[in-house]
Amino acid sequence: MAQRLVFVDVDGTLVNHNQEVPDSAQEALAAAAAAGHQLVLCTGRSKPEVYPALLDLGFRGLVGSNGAYGEMDGAAIFDDRMPENDVAELASWFDSNRTACFWTTPDAVYSVHDFIDLFRPSDGVSEPTAAGDWTAYLRQIGPYVRTGVPKTANKVTFFLSAGLGARLADARERFGSRFCIVSGSMPQELGETGELTALGMDKSVGLKKMAARLGFAPDDTVALGDSANDIEMLRSAGTGIAMGNGTPEAKEVADWVTAPIDDDGLALAFEQLGLTHA
Structure with missing residues (x-):
């Protein structure tokens, strides 16, 4: 063939x-x-x-x-990558809503408001927020994890906790005309996840x-x-x-x-x- x-x-x-x-x-x-x-x-x-x-x-x-x-x-x-001004604007909105974020570049990943803790059991025994065994994933990203927010980024993944008020619909209303936003796959009873990249x-x-x-x-x-x-x-x-x-x-x-x-x-x-x- x-x-x-x-x-x-x-x-x-x-x-x-x-x-x-x-x-x-x-x-x-x-x-x-x-x-x-x-x-x-x-x-x-x-x-x-x-x-x-x-x-x-x-x-x-x-x-x-x-x-x-x-x-x-x-x-x-x-x-x-999304340019510096866009990243700064998005980061400000996420921070105002105490949103757990994960900014990514080809060289590093940036965890904000403890995003990577979603992949860890909170007490070392119970299930993590993200379903499944993420031990290998945490081991893989470990050397690349940074704090803060990068100047430019390819993508940001964010988790809107059900207890904090902001919803994925709010992010889409605020940014949907200027960025590409798709839903993620976290269990919905715990909140909503989204993945955001440049428009188109x-x-x-x-x-x-x-x-x-x-x-x-x-x-x-x-x-x-x-x-x-x-x-x-x-x-x-x-x-x-x-x-x-x-x-x-x-x-x-x-x-x-x-x-x-x-x-x-x-x-x-x-x-x-x-x-x-x-």
């Missing part, structure tokens, strides 16, 4: 809630790479949040921070830049994802596949839906597409 450029989301698509990659997914990725297809991680995570072992599964490229950063063969090829910035932007650089026609691109930040990528790819564990909105825009991540969803999708055969 013709060579394909395949974009794979990380959380909920490649990596499950316990930060594990199913064996079947690892095997499918290796087979697809051996068959000559080009693989690109396409994630909301920044580069410091991406486990190096993931790139070793056959991925040639990385699109991070919801399309704002990209690299190929380990070298940066684009790095689109989403994963489809990175997909198109990568495809153009590597000489792939849009019809020869494939995307797999599961959540709000994957929607534009699924729409833009020649074939968009939603995971069975995905949100209703992601499934609605996808060309078809595969099984959930822990039921070999990625491997089954690759098999159906014929990506695992030379």
Whole structure:
């Protein structure tokens, strides 16, 4: 079959809630790479949040921070950031609402109002706010965590606690006309999460830049994802596949839906597409 450029989301698509990659997914990725297809991680995570072992599964490229950063063969090829004045304005509003924030760049991550504590059990025993086992994630980002707010940033993820009053709708009303805001995946009873990038910035932007650089026609691109930040990528790819564990909105825009991540969803999708055969 013709060579394909395949974009794979990380959380909920490649990596499950316990930060594990199913064996079947690892095997499918290796087979697809051996068959000559080009693989690109396409994630909301920044580069410091991406486990190096993931790139070793056959991925040639990385699109991070919801399309704002990209690299190929380990070298940066684009790095689109919100400017200093925008970051300062956003940081002021978040601070006025005591909003836990996580600003990201290709070199560091900045935790404000204890954002990373959402991934830790509050007493060392109970479940963290973010569902799953995030031990590996905390270990990965540890060397890159900084305090304060960066001058420029690719993306900011924020958590609006139900007890503090501000809602995601308030952020959208204030900033939605000037920035791209998508909902996150924290349990809704505890609050709401959002992911904010520059206006017009989403994963489809990175997909198109990568495809153009590597000489792939849009019809020869494939995307797999599961959540709000994957929607534009699924729409833009020649074939968009939603995971069975995905949100209703992601499934609605996808060309078809595969099984959930822990039921070999990625491997089954690759098999159906014929990506695992030379």
